[in-house]
Amino acid sequence: MNRNQLAELVPHYVALLVVMFFLLSVVREVRPGLSFWVEVVIIFVIVVAYRAVVERLGYAPSAWQRSE
Numbered sequence: 931m932n933r934n935q936l937a938e939l940v941p942h943y944v945a946l947l948v949v950m951f952f953l954l955s956v957v958r959e960v961r962p963g964l965s966f967w968v969e970v971v972i973i974f975v976i977v978v979a980y981r982a983v984v985e986r987l988g989y990a991p992s993a994w995q996r997s998e
Contacts, residue, residue, distance in 0.1 A: 931993060938991040942984065950976045 950973055957972060958964065984990050 935991065935993040939993055942991060946977065946980050949980060 953976055954969060954972065957969075981990075981994065985994065
């Protein structure tokens with residue numbers, strides 16, 4: 931991975947963290963007292979969904995492109 935690819939990935943990971951913390955805070959407000967493992971599952975779903983949505987919308991960085 932070169933420096934340009936890394937620079938292209940940084941905004942996506944920052945956006946992923948912002949989305950993750952926002953959705954976790956919403957879930958904690960709606961349903962207080964969730965267990966740690968439920969939150970881990972929610973985080974996993976957010977991470978997988980973020981990448982899928984970004985790829986589907988055509989905004990995926992070149993490092994995420996599948997080599998065929």
